Amino acid sequence: MAEQTWFAELYDRCYKSLVLTAYAMTNDLGVAEEITQEAFAVAYGRQGRVFRTDSPEAWLRTVVLNLARRRFRRRATLDRILRRQQAEPPPPAAPPGEHLDLHEAIRGLGQEHRAVVVLHYLADLPVEEVAAILGVPVGTVKSRLARARAALADRLRTEVDHV
Template sequence: MANGEWFAQLYQKSYRSLVLTAYALLRDMGEAEDVTQEAFAVAYGRRARVARAESPEAWLRTVVVNLSRRRWRRRATLDRIMRKEAEEPAPEVFGEHLDLHAAIRRLGDEYQAAVVLHYLADLPVDEVASILDIPVGTVKSRLSRARTALAAQLRTEEVQDA
């Protein structure tokens, strides 16, 4: 396989999942895409190391999580200084599942991250636990509570729309 071909395949295979990981932490699609691009730029600069990694996607995910956390801390600090809340992502970002994404955004931060990483980024529970740095049982509990809350929210919206 050509030198750049494996990297292009890694990008194709991993991009969406990594954006969702960043989105789970940042709750801003534009920033999530920026962080993911930055992670791929870092990986490209260190492609020899990434190529030797047991799981290049896991290596990238670690970079995405670290960059997202750094960006979130910077944004939180700036928001405190400016005394204004961070903006919600534009509804058009979510397309056909607008109601579901709106309901997910109404969950608490800890529940949002678990739901996005597990159900949207399709990561196993143990990997979600590793990314969020919490026990597997806590992830399972948050997912269960989030499902209950989402079901209630979506049922209420369905009744209101009828």
Template sequence: MASGEWFAQLYQESYRSLVLTAYALLRDIGEAEEITQEAFAVAYGRRARVAKADSPEAWVRTVVVNLARRRWRRRAMLDRILRQEGDEEPAPFGEHLDLHAAIRALGHEYQAAVVLHYLADLPVDEVASILDIPVGTVKSRLSRARTALAQRLHTEEMDHA
């Protein structure tokens, strides 16, 4: 395959999945697309390294997650600085609003594990690699997140009954 063809193929085959990963972390499609484009720009600049990676898509996904984390931290800090008492966060758009709200209520570490494992459908070992944490920690976070989500969703279900 010609030198640029493999990169174009990587882009074509993984762009949508990577945007969905970023969207699940940031909850903003514009930001998700921007982050994904930025990740591919980084990957293109380091394409020799990416080409040698066991999984080029995983390499780019790691960049997407790191960029999304950085953006999320900046946004969280800005929100804390600018937040006025009584302001409410707008509801997410789309289906499964209760689930989206419950995931948003989790700590960021738990959100990342849930999004990458359940929404991006990545195996636990790949989630661990992306988040740069041990596999056991990912399993623990997923377990705690499932418990918290079940409790929150059950409570909300009871409130609506």
């Protein structure tokens, strides 16, 4: 299979999943699409390397997560430099489909917990692969998942109680 055809098929197969990953990390669909496009641009420039990896999708997902983290750090740095009061951001566009309360609760998690939830539950990756992507031990992923589940259960229970 030619690398050009392979890359187009990789894009078709992975784009939506990677946007979902980026969206869960950034809370902004437009930014998530930009990050995903940037990740594919990086991959396109390194097609030979990506083609030879065991899991091109995992390689791309790592790039997406790194780009999302970098964007978060830059934004935090800019906010500190400008010493702005963090105004309440506009509510993000609702993700397609059901379970809007769950998506809202996931967005409320801290970045580390949100990353493991998105990768394990939404992207359906095994704990070992999540650990490899994030560069942390498997035990750390399991611990973050447990804490995230507890936080989500508490948050969702509170939302149900208020309804």
